[in-house]
Amino acid sequence: MKIIIPGGSGQVGTILARHFHREGHEVVVISRNALSACVKPAAWRIVGWDGQTLGAWAAELEGADVLINLAGRIVNCRYNRRNRCEIWASRTRSVRVLGEALAALAEPPRVWLQAGTATIYAHRFDAPNDEYTGILGGTEPDSPDKWRFSIDVARSWEGEFALVEAPATRKVVLRSAMTMSPDRGGVFDYLLWLVRMGIGGTAGSGQQYISWIHDMDFINAIQFLIDNEQISGAVNIAAPHPLPNKEFMAQLRSAWGRRLGLPVYAWMLEIGAVLLQTESELVLKSRRVVPARLVEEGFKFHHGDWKTASIDLCQRWRTQG
Numbered sequence: 001m002k003i004i005i006p007g008g009s010g011q012v013g014t015i016l017a018r019h020f021h022r023e024g025h026e027v028v029v030i031s032r033n034a035l036s037a038c039v040k041p042a043a044w045r046i047v048g049w050d051g052q053t054l055g056a057w058a059a060e061l062e063g064a065d066v067l068i069n070l071a072g073r074i075v076n077c078r079y080n081r082r083n084r085c086e087i088w089a090s091r092t093r094s095v096r097v098l099g100e101a102l103a104a105l106a107e108p109p110r111v112w113l114q115a116g117t118a119t120i121y122a123h124r125f126d127a128p129n130d131e132y133t134g135i136l137g138g139t140e141p142d143s144p145d146k147w148r149f150s151i152d153v154a155r156s157w158e159g160e161f162a163l164v165e166a167p168a169t170r171k172v173v174l175r176s177a178m179t180m181s182p183d184r185g186g187v188f189d190y191l192l193w194l195v196r197m198g199i200g201g202t203a204g205s206g207q208q209y210i211s212w213i214h215d216m217d218f219i220n221a222i223q224f225l226i227d228n229e230q231i232s233g234a235v236n237i238a239a240p241h242p243l244p245n246k247e248f249m250a251q252l253r254s255a256w257g258r259r260l261g262l263p264v265y266a267w268m269l270e271i272g273a274v275l276l277q278t279e280s281e282l283v284l285k286s287r288r289v290v291p292a293r294l295v296e297e298g299f300k301f302h303h304g305d306w307k308t309a310s311i312d313l314c315q316r317w318r319t320q321g
Contacts, residue, residue, distance in 0.1 A: 001226075002064040004109065006030040006094060007071030009046065011186045012115075012179050012218075016068060017044050019219045028060050030071075051094045058101040066226055067109040067169075069098055072157075076282065079149055088153055092160040099164035108169050111226055114161045116173045118211050118238055118289040120154035123147065125207060128242065130292035131175075131234050147281050158234070170232050172225055177238035177289055180309065181215035182317040192317060194261070195253050201261035206246030209288035211238045214303035214313070221291075224299050236291045241305050245283075248306060255310035 003020050005013050008029035021027045027044035032051055049057040051071050061067065071094035073086045095114065102108045121129035122137040129135060137143070138151040158173055180188040194200035213221070221237050243251070253261050266284065291299070303309035 001066055002026040002028070003066045003068065004028050004030065004060055004064045006049070006051070006067075006069045006098065007115070008068070009033050010070065010074070011181070011183055012176075013070045015179065015181055015183070015215055015219065016222060017042070028064075030057050030060065051090055052097055054097060054100060058104070061098075061101055061109060062105050063107045064109045065111075067098070067102075067112045068115075068222070069094060069112065070115045072115065075150070079146065084149060088156065091153060091157045095157070095160040095164065099166065102164070102166050102169060108166065110168070111170045111172065111229075112166065113172050113174055113222065113225060116158055116161075116175045116234065117150075117154050118175050118177045118236065118287050119150050119285070120158070120175060121287065121289055123208075123285050124288060125209065125286055128288045128290040129236075130290050131236055132292060134236075134289070143285070144281075147285060150281065150285075170229060172232055173234040174222075174225075175234055175236045175238075175289070176218075177211035177213050177236075177242075177287065179215055179218045180212050180313055182313050182320055184320075188313055189317070191249075191252060192256065192314070195249070195256050195258050198258070198260070199262045199264065200249050200253055200258070201263040202246045202249060203264050204245070204266040204284050206244060206249075206263075208245050208284055208286035209242045210245055210248045211242040211287040211289040212248075212306065212309075213237055213239050214301075214309045217301050217303055220302070221294060221299060224294070224297075228297060231293070231297060235293050236289050237294075238289045238291050239304050239306070239309070240290055240295065240301060242288050242290065243306055251307050252310045252314075255307070255314045 003025050005017055008017050009031040017027045017029055021044045029046045030049050031046055047057045047060055049055055073090040077083045120136055122135040123140045123143040138148050178187045225231055
């Protein structure tokens with residue numbers, strides 16, 4: 001297969017590109033950082049674009065089998081005016097221009113997997129959010145107003161994708177939870193750093209749920225969605241057993257062999273978020289998301305519970321270290 005991955009120079013894109021390249025597929029990453037000196041040479045081709053306008057990159061889509069769009073500015077930043085504009089525009093405009101590119105093709109990709117986010121669901125503790133009964137966020141009475149920015153972006157992202165007319169291309173939205181891999185610089189690497197430093201205790205109340213997916217299950221889920229032509233629309237990409245933060249961190253400490261971790265209270269997180277130029281929402285929002293459609297279609301998780309997944313990830317982190 002020929003697989004095109006716009007926005008594929010980040011952690012998740014690299015996980016997918018590495019896997020598909022090893023499997024013998026032709027992989028083309030389309031990236032705004034294609035000419036940057038900070039991008040390491042890759043075994044697959046990297047083509048440049050600006051994420052907003054048509055260009056020579058569009059020719060790569062002709063005759064391709066799979067389009068996996070991961071383009072979007074990282075959200076690990078302060079939500080000031082400039083960053084909000086870039087976060088919003090990088091997602092919606094990339095979808096729009098890819099739709100324009102597909103409209104001009106004689107042989108468009110047969111499937112388009114479009115990145116979304118599990119953050120689209122409501123901040124809640126009472127029940128899990130699946131694709132059928134899940135509550136979309138934005139009106140929760142117990143969440144700060146500033147959290148609604150993430151919901152608005154997620155809704156606009158999916159809304160822009162819904163507007164794309166691509167009759168020859170099956171469209172799937174990936175409502176993805178955090179992908180846990182042992183790669184340096186990723187979310188698991190950061191969480192493990194907290195544990196190693198002795199500060200990997202409960203964050204805030206510890207009641208907020210963490211939704212996650214092991215990197216190998218993430219890869220397998222993407223392959224599953226490519227292969228199963230009856231699946232379209234929104235799909236939750238998450239392990240079936242999200243955990244409250246308190247339990248999640250306790251199991252990670254156990255997997256690493258560390259008994260204790262200092263707690264971090266909500267007011268400390270707010271101060272730390274300012275110092276680290278990020279937002280406390282990334283830690284304090286309860287994301288209780290389950291993969292009803294994947295399970296319904298017969299997908300099998302190899303690392304469906306956090307206890308075994310964290311042990312595997314810690315072992316692989318040590319091996320890579």
